[in-house]
Amino acid sequence: MAVDPIHQFRIIDLFPITKIGNTEIFFTNSAAFMMIAVAGITAFLVGATAKRSLVPSRLQSAAELSYEFVASTVRSTAGSEGMKFFPFVFTLFMFILTVNMIGLIPFSFTVTSQIIITAALALTVFLIVVIYGLVRNGLRFFNLFVPKGVPIYILPLIVFIEILSFLSRPISHSVRLFANMLAGHITLQVFASFIILLGTGLGVIGWIGGSLPFLIVVMLFALETLVAFLQAYVFAILTCIYLNDAIHPGH
Amino acid sequence: MTDDPRGTGNRDEPPDDEAALSARLQRLGKRLAQANRPSENGSGPRQIANLSGFARGFRLSTELVAGVIVGAMIGWFLDRWLRISPWGLIVFLLLGFAAGVLNVMRAAGVVRDRRLND
Numbered sequence: 001m002a003v004d005p006i007h008q009f010r011i012i013d014l015f016p017i018t019k020i021g022n023t024e025i026f027f028t029n030s031a032a033f034m035m036i037a038v039a040g041i042t043a044f045l046v047g048a049t050a051k052r053s054l055v056p057s058r059l060q061s062a063a064e065l066s067y068e069f070v071a072s073t074v075r076s077t078a079g080s081e082g083m084k085f086f087p088f089v090f091t092l093f094m095f096i097l098t099v100n101m102i103g104l105i106p107f108s109f110t111v112t113s114q115i116i117i118t119a120a121l122a123l124t125v126f127l128i129v130v131i132y133g134l135v136r137n138g139l140r141f142f143n144l145f146v147p148k149g150v151p152i153y154i155l156p157l158i159v160f161i162e163i164l165s166f167l168s169r170p171i172s173h174s175v176r177l178f179a180n181m182l183a184g185h186i187t188l189q190v191f192a193s194f195i196i197l198l199g200t201g202l203g204v205i206g207w208i209g210g211s212l213p214f215l216i217v218v219m220l221f222a223l224e225t226l227v228a229f230l231q232a233y234v235f236a237i238l239t240c241i242y243l244n245d246a247i248h249p250g251h
Numbered sequence: 252m253t254d255d256p257r258g259t260g261n262r263d264e265p266p267d268d269e270a271a272l273s274a275r276l277q278r279l280g281k282r283l284a285q286a287n288r289p290s291e292n293g294s295g296p297r298q299i300a301n302l303s304g305f306a307r308g309f310r311l312s313t314e315l316v317a318g319v320i321v322g323a324m325i326g327w328f329l330d331r332w333l334r335i336s337p338w339g340l341i342v343f344l345l346l347g348f349a350a351g352v353l354n355v356m357r358a359a360g361v362v363r364d365r366r367l368n369d
Binding site for chain 1: 268269271272275276279283306309310313314316317318320321322325343346347349350351353354357
């Protein structure tokens with residue numbers, strides 16, 4: 001019995017929505033899980049802030065905690081001026097966190113294990129940084145590529161390297177989230193399949209031996225929960241760092 | 252929200268560099284390790300340390316690879332566009348590698364973080 005660890009990432013067309021040219025646009029399982037995540041976040045935040053009591057309920061303090069967590073991250077990374085981007089960063093953080101957590105439920109689909117999703121998120125951040133930086137600072141935005149205190153004869157080389165480093169941001173930004181989720185879920189699936197392979201292959205001894213990979217799966221699951229949170233946090237904080245470049249380029 | 256519950260300090264001067272991230276991640280890792288210490292499972296803190304090492308390695312490697320990929324892509328397109336093959340690829344692959352190393356040094360907090368590393 002072969003277990004295919006990639007199978008869990010397959011996109012399934014649920015029903016067609018519209019047709020553009022010769023391409024049919026389908027509502028996929030990925031879109032469905034994204035909508036579930038958005039609905040879940042909306043229900044959580046609207047439900048938590050419905051009463052707005054002075055002494056917060058459990059749900060309300062969870063919402064306040066997530067707000068303060070992201071707000072302190074934004075403020076300490078991008079300054080108080082960065083708070084105008086707080087809604088954006090908060091949306092990104094909550095979306096990625098929820099989608100990662102939903103992906104941990106068995107038989108569900110992990111939206112962030114598709115690079116097109118993370119690349120779209122990272123490119124959105126990148127374009128916002130470039131456009132806002134140019135609008136706010138004009139040509140001073142390009143000071144970002146000219147570090148201070150560099151001798152003039154190697155400055156052209158350094159500027160080239162800085163530009164390439166800047167352009168590589170959306171790639172590393174998106175690949176990190178995507179690869180972490182993909183690798184984690186494949187590892188989980190592979191170790192889980194060992195249990196079944198041992199159990200069906202070797203009978204009673206196999207089931208006893210299968211308890212070892214089972215133990216590993218339990219520990220990996222805890223690890224993956226931490227990774228799911230950590231990657232959402234890393235994505236949000238890198239967004240803040242990049243936005244900080246758009247707000248204060250000449251540093 | 253005037254006080255900082257996590258003690259990250261110094262919020263009026265925003266760090267201007269990615270080096271801040273590694274410092275923050277280290278602090279997060281420390282806090283997580285502290286939070287996990289009372290658990291009866293003896294291997295808890297060690298696993299957290301492993302994870303933060305894993306996450307750190309992942310971050311550094313993607314930074315390096317991203318730089319090289321961007322350099323290679325720009326070089327390849329310049330080659331096709333200006334028909335100067337293979338010079339665009341050679342030059343921009345090297346520049347991309349340099350940019351990748353710069354990314355890694357920033358992410359690891361080697362450069363430009365004397366202010367932040369204390």
